[in-house]
Amino acid sequence: MVSPELRNDIITGKDVNLNMLLIPNYENSTIKKNKESDVRLQRNLSMDEFVIAFGRYKRIMGTAFPNRNEELDLYLAHIIETANIWPDCFYEYHKIFSAKCAVMLIQHSIKKIGQGDSDLRNMVCAGSKINTCRKCHSTTHSTVMCSVQQQNFQPQRNSRNTTETLL
Secondary structure (H helix, E strand, C coil): CCCHHHHHHHHCCCCCCHHHHHCCCCCCHHHHHCCCCCHHHHCCCCHHHHHHHHHHHHHHHHHHCHHHHHHHHHHHHHHHHHHHHCCCCHHHHHHHHHHHHHHHHHHHCCCCCCCCCHHHHHHHHCCCCCCCCCCCCCCCCCHHHCHHHHHHCCCCCCHHHCHHHHC
């Protein structure tokens, strides 16, 4: 359940901490008073948590602005790609990009977030550990999906299961 206040913040384009969408009964007055010191709001989300929280965010935005669903899907794909390449900094990038988008909306009425910001992403993630394939060093796939590995793979033959022994 998302409070009316948080729902309104999302719809009006304010910079919303997605962590709030994962905390049950977030708008509880005790939690609101301790907003700055609540460690749950300070931590970086895992990719799984991000997908859940962003899904809730997207449902709220999609209800108010159905025409923005595709844009939000593109942004989610951008974040997933970022997390696949830079797993340790995707959420930091999201937080900075989200704040930038809120400012752009307020100052210039610009709502487009779908493509993300590659320059900002490169700045935020510079120097971070990069996820690459251990065989070919590509960032587009994992080691288990690498075609280089498949070319070198020779299945072991078990003499008990060969066609000749079964006949």
